[in-house]
Amino acid sequence: MKMWKYKLRNLINKKRVILLFFLLIITLNWNKCLNKQNIYYYEEPTIRLFLTEQNKCINIPLEEYLIGCVAAEMPSSFEAEALKAQAVCARTFALRKCLDGKKYADGADLSDNPNNCQAYIDEKTFNERHLDKNKILYSKIIAAVQETRGIIITYQGEPIDALYHSTCGGKTESAKQAWGKDITYLRSVKCGYCKDSAYYQRQQEFTWEQVKDRLHLTGSEISIKVMATTDSGRVKTVLAGNQKISAEKLRQSLNLPSAWLNIKAGKNKLLINSRGYGHGVGMCQFGANGLAKQGNDYKKILRTYYDGVDFRGLSY
């Protein structure tokens, strides 16, 4: 009898050890939800978002955040498939930021500042910006987020750095040419789909006095000459007077929409023809709308701009 009891106790102890072992495995996997290649969310993640104007953080469920993000980042008049492509981009971009672990002000996961993260507006702000048909337009955005719930873009199993911009002007820029970082899926691709954008081609005129002033140039002889361009034709550096100036500084100083420039120096004026709006890397938003108008779905749109990518659905 004693032997039997001993064996039973021993068996129970063994079962306990096995149970504990499995619990340990589950716990380790649970932590892996922050590992880029093994993302599992057992419930919808909550984002800590920094709101710049209010100077405060809010906690917001990811999919609710995405509605405000798509509302701020893409015209709601765009086609349904373009809005879906934007929702998937924004979701991937947000998760990738969270996984990379870079924190914003007040320890936030994300910020509503589009200069270093993604823009975000709440429904009230959206309604103020769209006095006509705001309910119809907002419901289009909600549908785009809901119909792509949990879907992200991956490359070799990892969520990609889903960069996007307004208008490429005919050809996107590679990450390597833009920032010297070679990212396989962020190559330069031809885009003939963004011609509806007001920024597809643009012309601006400046007097030499304005150029001198805004670039803080000295001396009486002012000239501007392109020194180097990227493979897609975007300007890298210019020589202004005797100063070497980066395209970024030139863009900021003269308020130019992109670095894809054709500079014509006249006797009295400087004429700048630009193409596109934004850095030109990744998805072209106006191009996405052009592709949607041609009947392409959001996956086809995203595959046009992100080379060799796949999709994954997170089941939360």
Ligand SMILES: [Zn+2]
């Ligand atoms: Zn484009």
